[in-house]
Amino acid sequence: MNIYVLMKRTFDTEEKIVIEDGRIDEEGAEFIINPYDEYAIEEAIQLRDEHGGEITVVTIGGEDAEKQLRTALAMGADKSVLINVEDDVEESDQFTTVKILEAFFEDKEYDMILAGNVAIDQASGQIGPRLAESLDIPCVTTITNLEVDGDKAKIERDVEGDVEKIEVSTPVLVTCQQGLNEPRYPSLPGIMKAKKKPLEELELDDLDLDEDDVEPKTKTIDVFLPPEKEAGKILEGEIDDQVNELVGLLRNEAKVI
Amino acid sequence: MNFELTKEQEMTRKMVRDFAESVIKPRTIEIDQKAEFPEDIFDELGKLGLLGIPFPEEYGGSGGDTLMYAIAVEEIGRVCGSTGLSYAAAVSLGASPIYYFGTEEQKQKFLVPLASGKGLGSFGLTEPNAGSDAGGTETTAELVGDEYVINGEKCFITNASFAKTITVTAVTGKDEKGKKIISALIVPTDAEGLTIRSAYDKMGVRGSDTAEIILEDVRVPKENLLGDPEKGFKQFLYTLDGGRISIAALGLGIAQAAYEKALAYAKERKQFGKPISKFQAIQFKLADMAMEVELARNMVYKAAWLKDQNKPFTKESAFAKLYATETAFRASNQAIQIHGGYGYMREYEVERYLRDAKLLEIGEGTSEIQRLVIARQLGC
Secondary structure, eight states: OEEEEEEOEEEOTTSOOOEETTEEOOSSOOEEEOHHHHHHHHHHHHHHHHHOOEEEEEEEEOGGGHHHHHHHHHHTOSEEEEEEOTTTOSSOOHHHHHHHHHHHHTTOOOSEEEEESOOTTTOOOOHHHHHHHHHTOOEEEEEEEEEEETTEEEEEEEETTEEEEEEEESSEEEEEOTTSOOOOOOOHHHHHHHTTSOEEEEOGGGGTOOTGGGOOSOOOOOOOOOOOOOOOOOOOSOHHHHHHHHHHIIIIISOOO | OOOOOOHHHHHHHHHHHHHIIIIIGGGHHHHHHHTOOOHHHHHHHHHTTGGGTTSOGGGTOOOOOHHHHHHHHHHHHHHOHHHHHHHHHIIIIIIHHHHHHOOHHHIIIIIHHHHTTSSEEEEEOOBTTBSSOGGGOOOEEEEETTEEEEEEEEEEEETGGGEEEEEEEEEEEEOTTSOEEEEEEEEETTOTTEEEEOOOOOSSOTTSOEEEEEEEEEEEEGGGEESOTTOHHHHHHHHHHHHHHHHHHHHHHHHHHHHHHHHHHHHHOEETTEEGGGSHHHHHHHHHHHHHHHHHHHHHHHHHHHHHTTOOOHHHHHHHHHHHHHHHHHHHHHHHHHHGGGGGSGGGSHHHHHHHHHHHTTTTSOHHHHHHHHHHHTTO
């Protein structure tokens, strides 16, 4: 089975995030593999171990993304591709990413493309479905179980807490949701072996793309942190009075009812 | 000069930190309180290849380097001193001597299971009357036919109750000057006549197994003699040089943890209307801690690097062990001070750091012995 995984390097949202001049300050930020993409990598490894084949992990970014690619290789992926846009792309959005991936997949053969459900940074959740559309293959989002049998895939997906069961033919693109699996730690022998696994680096030129082709369709106006949470209010007195006060506050102050 | 870690070293840190934070950390207080050796955690460490970091693949190892190993000890030590100590001892004292001095057969038979994480190794050097003074060794191994017959007693042996094999030092004869010849022998723990008792009630590193060993006519084939029969003493000096790096790394981990806890608490705790981190008395403590932790880290990594470059590292590993473990003790002590009354309570963990750190100033050569080692290297 030819398996591809779309991976994004992202900052760790559990660490403190600092915004400077409308951008996230990358100096102090910790970078990780987008956690939903880790489910995709783990699922790819399990599929390969069961059905044979090869896993290629693809990312778009700069030199720094090599660390996350090596981590994916250390977990067990076979090959990796860094589409390095550091020098060519200044501003990008989901259109840019999908355009580049579309060009990348043009001459590839694939049975399965796995991606994260969303990236925890911008959380658009668009890349998977839009790429599937461009490649004209089926797409199933937020999957929580995956079984492949020949050229059929039986999939369970999370729909707002309920489970939807789907059968689909391959090739297919799926986006992975929490609960699909428990991503493994890269083992020490894995880390050492990752050094010798192939990491191919491509630029826009190699994909026959110009900077103009991938110019974003959207513009970021502002980036800001959510307002700091204010201290809560504890109501006192008899229960009935508290209820009345609460309803009053919800109506007049919070204006939600 | 290049202070940058390699990608593999960075990935090792990230992986071990993630593992330590999510698997070990939730249990550290209980491991200490119940003084229970976390056997299942060691199974996991084995599966991740952590017990074989500095050994080549052909012996079941991971093919990493000493620096990666030191980073792993540091990260485990940062969350749990007990697990860190048993981990460091398993690799540096249990498996390493077999790797350094073993024959090909011994490596295949005894090192492969340890390096691949299928069992723990242990090192039996200390005796009731012999520690740093190895000349006081009273355990004997007498060659009878094709077997060595070992008799004696060992104490304070880390991991022995859970070990597959113990490398035991014993007197095998006398040289022409009448000096004891000390050799090392690999003893499987299921050997007849071997009794292992773990009855110590320790101040710190309580979840790390410490045992006494009694050998009564224990017979091992003469092929189990490790390395050069005449150079057992030199061999374990070399082994201890390597072990010092790992104990230093453990001290570094504990010091780092103490510093992090103290800093976080100082920023949060308010007195006289502001966080206590705004008071110089506290700031000076934190500044010293941060500086000493970083200095310790530089020394530990340098010693590991020297070992990886096959350069002499005896003096530097003693520097590292002495400085990093004393830093761990000072930093833990100051962390308790900054926490005030809360710091004295188990729940806040800093008191455990102090108890754990105290062992590091004693085990694998006391601070005083480190100074002797350094002075000897200076030509005194």
